[in-house]
Amino acid sequence: MGISEDKPDQLNWDYPNPYTMKVQVLPEEIDQLGHANNRVYLNWIMTVAYAHSESLGLSVDDYLDIGVAMVAKRHELNYIAATFANDDLIIGTWIATNDYRFNSKRKYQIIRLADEKTVLRAETDWVSMNIQNGKPQRMPEVFIHRYQPTILP
Numbered sequence: 001m002g003i004s005e006d007k008p009d010q011l012n013w014d015y016p017n018p019y020t021m022k023v024q025v026l027p028e029e030i031d032q033l034g035h036a037n038n039r040v041y042l043n044w045i046m047t048v049a050y051a052h053s054e055s056l057g058l059s060v061d062d063y064l065d066i067g068v069a070m071v072a073k074r075h076e077l078n079y080i081a082a083t084f085a086n087d088d089l090i091i092g093t094w095i096a097t098n099d100y101r102f103n104s105k106r107k108y109q110i111i112r113l114a115d116e117k118t119v120l121r122a123e124t125d126w127v128s129m130n131i132q133n134g135k136p137q138r139m140p141e142v143f144i145h146r147y148q149p150t151i152l153p
Contacts, residue, residue, distance in 0.1 A: 011090065011111050014121070015152055018092030018109070019052040025087040035082035042075060045108045045122050048091045056146045067130065068137050070104065074125040081112070081119040088113040095151045100144050102128050102136050107152075 023044055031037040050060065053070070063069035083089060090111050098104040103125065110120040130137040 011092075011116060012118070013092050013111075014109050014118075015094050015096075015107065018094055019048070019055060019150075020093075021048045021051055021091050023047075023089050023091060025083050025085055025089065027085045030085050035084055036087075038077070038079070041077055041079070041110070041120055041122070044089075044091055044110070045075075045077075045093070045124065046072070048093045048108065049106055049124065052093050052095075052150075053146075056150065058143065058146050062142075064131065066140055066142065067132060068128055068140055068143075069131055070126040070143070071129045072124050073103075073127045075122065076124075077120060077122040079120055081117055083110075083112060083119055089119070095147055096123070098139075098144075098147055098151050100148075101138055104147065 025036045025040075029036050029040045053059070060069075090113060092109045092111070094107050096105045096107045106124045106126060108120070108122040108124075109118055110122075111117065112119050127136055128139040128143065129135065
């Protein structure tokens with residue numbers, strides 16, 4: 001495409017050094033109004049969140065082995081502009097905050113490559129949870145160690 005696709009760090013990101021993933025809006029993701037359905041954005045941000053965690057060395061398999069996982073507590077999605085079939089998008093994500101006990105917040109920004117317009121900003125509140133009993137559990141040290149270097153200043 002252009003310089004932005006090859007160098008996503010040159011896009012106008014809200015924060016420095018995003019973890020990025022490219023997606024293309026598929027025809028089956030279009031709703032009756034002719035644009036990408038709202039639920040698709042949630043799927044994209046969850047996918048990039050898991051990919052980012054995996055890149056830091058914490059996959060779903062790791063969560064299962066440890067017995068503790070970061071699970072979504074709340075999502076906020078702010079739609080800025082519509083996207084359409086075959087639009088190429090770059091999703092950026094950052095770990096915005098972490099209390100090193102139970103809670104963290106992740107931010108997202110989606111940019112359409114054709115015009116470099118931000119089409120969505122979102123955030124997710126995550127909580128460290130025991131997989132077996134479903135109750136909050138203090139973050140294991142490995143979580144803190146892997147996530148801490150990526151938290152926004």
